[in-house]
Amino acid sequence: MPSDHRLHPTSILFSLAGSLKAFLLPAIVLMVTSGRSSDTPAPDGFGPGRWMTRWMPGDVEIANWQFFLLLLLIPSTIAAVVRYFSFRMRYEGTELVIRSGIFFRNERHVPYARIQNLDAVRNVAHRLLGVAEVRIETGGGQAPEATIRVLHETVFEEMRRRIFEERARAAGQADAVATETETPAVPAPAAESRTLLHLPLREVFLNGVLDNRGMLLIGAAYGLLWEAGLFRGFWDQLARGAYAPGLVRDTVQTMAGGDVPSLSRIAVLLVGVVGLLVLVRLLSMIWSGVRLYEFTLSRVGDDLRSEYGLFTRVMATIPLRRVQTLTIRESPLQRLVKRMSIRVDTAGGTATPEGGPKQPREALAPIIRRDAVPALVREVLPGVELDAIEWLPLHPRAFRRAVKPAMLIALAVTAPLIGILGWPGVAVLPFTAVWLALVTWKQVRRMQWAASGDLIAFRSGWFWRHVTVAPVVKVQTVTRTESPFDRRNAMAGVQVDTAGGRMHQIRIPYLARETAGTLHERLASQAAQTAFRW
Amino acid sequence: MDTQAAVSIADGVTRQLDPRWIPLRRIHNAIFFVVLSMASFVGVIVLWISSRMLVVGLLLLPVWAVVMAAIAWQLYRWPPISYRHASYCLDGEGFEITRGVYWRTITNVPRSRVQHTDVSQGPLERRYGLGTLVVHTAGTMHSQETLSGLEFTVARQIRAHLLPGDEGDAV
Secondary structure, eight states, rough: OOOOOOOOOOOOOOOOOHHHHHHHHHHHHHHHHHHHHTTTTOOOOOHOOOOOOHHHSSTTTOOOHHHHHHHHHHHHHHHHHHHHHHHHEEEHHHHHHEEESSSSSEEEEGGGGHHHHHHHHEOHHHHHHHHHEEEEESSSSSSSEEEEEEEEEEHHHHHHHHHHHHHHHHHHTTTTSSSSSOOOOOOOOOEEEEEEEOOOOHHHHHHHHOOOOOHHHHHHHHHHHHTTHHHHHHHHHHHSSSSOOOHHHHHHHHHHTTTTOHHHHHHHHHHHHEEEEEHHHHHHHHHHHHHHTEEEEETTTTEEEEEEEESSEEEEEEEGGOOOOEEEOHHHHHHHTTEEEEEEOSSSSOOOTTTSSOOOOOOSSEEEEGGGGHHHHHHSSSTTGGOOOOOOOOOOHHHHHHHHHHHHHHHHHHHHHHHHHHHGGGGGGHHHHHHHHHHHHHHHHHEEEEETTTTTEEOOOOOOEEEEEEEGGEEEEEEEOOOOHHTTEEEEEEEEHHHHHHHEEEEEEEEEEHHHHHHHHHHHHHHHHHHHHH | HHHHHHHOOOOOOOEEEOTHHHHHHHHHHHHHHHHHHHHHHHHHHHHHHHHTTTGGGHHHHHHHHHHHHHHHHHHHHHHHHHHOOOEEEEOSEEEEEEEEEEEOOOOEEGGGGGGEEEEEEEEHHHHTEEEEEEEEOOOOOOOOEEEEEEHHHHHHHHHHHOOOOOOOOOO
């Protein structure tokens, strides 16, 4: 067929590189361990490695494990070649058709109207060769509907253009495909691109400071080094050095013994802790810089498009009408510098590339000035004025209810202490109790909801604040819950389930029974009716 | 109920489950009880022997018997109670399921949000002519709502009513 597209020839290389990567870690471990044992002269063994060495030019020596590694690569090589030669992709009227496989043929039809998001990921090698790995997500499941690796950039551009244009056209014929928007999207003659958010390097680094990813990096590095067996030497060195690894333990023991530890010892400890914290933040900054370099969020026609990354460039496209929920998050540190982050959830999976590491979709705005938030929200959810939302509090007696489980938690936390310290441990109880009561008070006060017009909003949290807004058309099910305690207080809770909302779910507790009833009825019938408007 | 259902099931009337659900639940509970009592009996015997207090440990057996009797009574008593607190209601807009004795939930699934539905029937359910209806939505928390204890034909009628028409997708 003339309109058939194939993968880019370098696909084979990338598939191979992918399987090589999967072997890399075991290979390193093997190399380290075998490197140690090879200090002793290798006995003249038999084995296939010996045999291959004889056939290699020069004095290239191949150990047995290297040979087996090569053997393991053969099936994936065949698979890569097969995938390259069997893959065909073509655009039809309303759907994308992907065919693959030689013995087991598979033909997948993905209707344009069902595509939730379309992402392209390009790492350094991809960019050098001008290709991209493309992920297509539809509503179902966790994994992307189709991961196409790799396509030439121009092919991807064409794909994006076609998919979203065809979809807009289909949506224009209101009967063919249902749109959520009040006014059906008119196919834009030329989709203009408007930048909504651009993060300068300063903001990106600031994001790194606020966002504590550094600890994760350290954990990962530690695990890797541990696996490679490099730590043994490191710890040996440390133990022989001036300060033993038992420094912390010694200090604690001294203090427990009632003695004051020496000043120099405290200083060393403090410097160590502060240094570690700084290092963590620094790493986090670098990580953020690598990940979010030149972060740009723009609106092209009816789609949101974000692009970011220093080495691996990610291009994500989210159709506006696919936005299920919008969540604004504010951590204590972010509040200090008046920043927030915004995340939108689509019904698509969490973009886990097969065999790759789990990487959650990047936020819509990882870091944004507080005063710029309403404008962006207005852009994503038209008609939503964040400042105009009339927040309603929970039931007046909500705190009295919520504080009881909090006190139980305080007891449960203190009980083991009593076991360890004996009865003096009881002295801790007032502190935990007061602290938990305060936290509960603040949380109950912060927890508010709003259901005005055609949206439902919920906010919660005191330290880490979350605000979630969802259009009622995106509401899937509405549940009213009543615990025995609720009944005694004439209260009830309402849970609103959406296709997004993985991060912050709408669960409103401690409402007056009548309020919960009306809210439940209204949301349910409103959600049911919005569908009929098409 | 059968004649009503034949006319239209979607009339907004709150209905109880099929009463045959009670004996069915009791059979399920009986199977569960047999497995539980056998497993716990073995556990008690092992505990008794390994504790090396053969005389005092003998007291474990009556304790076990009392606990098991209490569980058995509860398992026998529970189905009618939960039956009284379970109901469903179907109208033009959607499907409402009420459940729970102590922790009560009322879940509304708008008809337009139904992605697909399953009607299943196990061997025991088949003997009683009952079926289980599973309604799937695109949600995350409650992406499926299960309602067992429906008469099989009623379950299929509800399914037919809930099947998404050509109203497009709500995602």
